Amino acid sequence: MNPIMEQIKKIGIVPVVKLDSAKDAAPLAKALTEGGLPCAEVTFRTAAAEESIKNIVNEFPEMLVGAGTVLTLEQLDKAINAGAKFIVSPGFNPEVVKACIAKNIPVCPGCSTPTDMEAAMALGLTTVKFFPAENAGGIAAIKAMSGPYTGLTFMPTGGVNAKNINDYLSFPKVIACGGSWMVDPKLIDAGDFAEVTKRTREAVTTVLGFTLAHVGVNCETEAHTQDVAKLFSNLFGFEYKPGNSSVFAGSVLETMTPLPGRGKHGHIAIGTNSMERAMYQLSSKGIKFLDETAKKDASGNIKAIYTDLDFSGFAVHLIQK
Numbered sequence: 034m035n036p037i038m039e040q041i042k043k044i045g046i047v048p049v050v051k052l053d054s055a056k057d058a059a060p061l062a063k064a065l066t067e068g069g070l071p072c073a074e075v076t077f078r079t080a081a082a083e084e085s086i087k088n089i090v091n092e093f094p095e096m097l098v099g100a101g102t103v104l105t106l107e108q109l110d111k112a113i114n115a116g117a118k119f120i121v122s123p124g125f126n127p128e129v130v131k132a133c134i135a136k137n138i139p140v141c142p143g144c145s146t147p148t149d150m151e152a153a154m155a156l157g158l159t160t161v162k163f164f165p166a167e168n169a170g171g172i173a174a175i176k177a178m179s180g181p182y183t184g185l186t187f188m189p190t191g192g193v194n195a196k197n198i199n200d201y202l203s204f205p206k207v208i209a210c211g212g213s214w215m216v217d218p219k220l221i222d223a224g225d226f227a228e229v230t231k232r233t234r235e236a237v238t239t240v241l242g243f244t245l246a247h248v249g250v251n252c253e254t255e256a257h258t259q260d261v262a263k264l265f266s267n268l269f270g271f272e273y274k275p276g277n278s279s280v281f282a283g284s285v286l287e288t289m290t291p292l293p294g295r296g297k298h299g300h301i302a303i304g305t306n307s308m309e310r311a312m313y314q315l316s317s318k319g320i321k322f323l324d325e326t327a328k329k330d331a332s333g334n335i336k337a338i339y340t341d342l343d344f345s346g347f348a349v350h351l352i353q354k
Contacts, residue, residue, distance in 0.1 A: 299347055
């Protein structure tokens with residue numbers, strides 16, 4: 034996958050932005066970045082698009098900014114000259130796609146039919162925008178399309194919101210979703226960038242879906258490990274589940290005889306909808322991950338990993354829900 038698309042996949046949400054005035058570009062970029070989404074698709078629906086992209090690139094060079102609603106070669110040239118790092122269009126325009134390929138800029142054309150998708154694949158594309166997502170059948174349609182087109186991934190846009198985004202992102206063939214609910218034009222026109230940041234944070238929280246998975250408690254001996262788990266199970270009606278190296282009381286408490294490693298008293302396991310996106314977001318906050326503790330599935334995807342955090346003698350690790 035193209036490095037830009039890899040980064041979009043880690044972010045998970047591409048805010049689709051309509052700006053009527055280029056003066057709002059930098060404040061909006063700041064609000065999105067502070068909210069945890071250093072990414073934006075600035076649409077060419079207004080005359081302010083080109084200058085807006087320039088302003089974001091100049092003031093927030095680390096931000097991943099692309100151009101959306103690119104319908105013509107003229108708009109494409111303006112977007113590239115402004116510094117756009119990727120191109121998105123609502124439909125499949127062969128001229129625009131071929132020009133993007135020739136200029137070596139990632140492009141994600143809108144496709145909603147098998148014909149569109151085959152045309153995109155014939156030009157070597159592996160990711161397309163599924164648009165308009167909800168009107169075109171939603172996640173059920175994407176899953177159906179993925180049957181014959183196994184090498185294709187999707188970025189659904191159109192009708193995606195806080196209530197249904199995880200329906201899309203839970204499917205492995207969806208790399209990210211485009212959405213505009215956190216960048217409502219009314220908020221931008223009113224200069225309410227604090228609300229943009231708030232909604233952006235809420236969107237990130239929704240996607241990550243952090244929950245307390247279980248608490249691990251270190252015990253002095255193997256017998257003590259079993260006794261504590263049995264007591265907890267008997268008191269609260271949880272299933273007693275002995276394993277090779279630890280014992281679970283239901284899914285909430287894990288007891289173990291400590292080996293040299295992390296957590297003086299034990300560990301706290303935090304579940305997440307997406308290990309990749311959770312690691313990206315926490316890394317941006319300065320949290321480090323201990324590669325030697327990673328557990329992976331047969332495909333090489335990380336399913337659990339410890340952080341460098343320690344809360345009163347309890348280590349913290351992430352696990353895939």
